[in-house]
Amino acid sequence: MNKDRRLKIEELKPKLDSIREAIEQIRDDEQDAYDNMPESFQNGERGQKAEEVIDSLENALSQVEEAISSLENAVGL
Incomplete structure (x- = not known):
């Protein structure tokens, strides 16, 4: 790999x-919002949606971290 591409x-x-x-x-904000929901909301549709978002x-x-790792490997970091 040449210097410019690196x-x-x-x-x-x-x-x-x-x-990232x-x-x-x-x-973290979404997790905090979920954690601060009343239990009845956590167990309902709103809580399920929050868990899906999280x-x-x-x-x-995970995918961004994998991309970072792959790029580091490509340039030998």
Whole structure:
């Protein structure tokens, strides 16, 4: 890999780190909202939807972390 392509990949990492942090914050906020729901809401449709959102955010977070790792491997970090 030449220097220019390596630099382009290295420039992506801070952007992906920022995206990862944003997803983590949203996930944490959603988890806090779920945790602060009355139990009757947690067990109902609203709680189920919140759990689905949290799971989706966890999945997105995992994929971003995988992308970061793959890019680091590509440039030998």
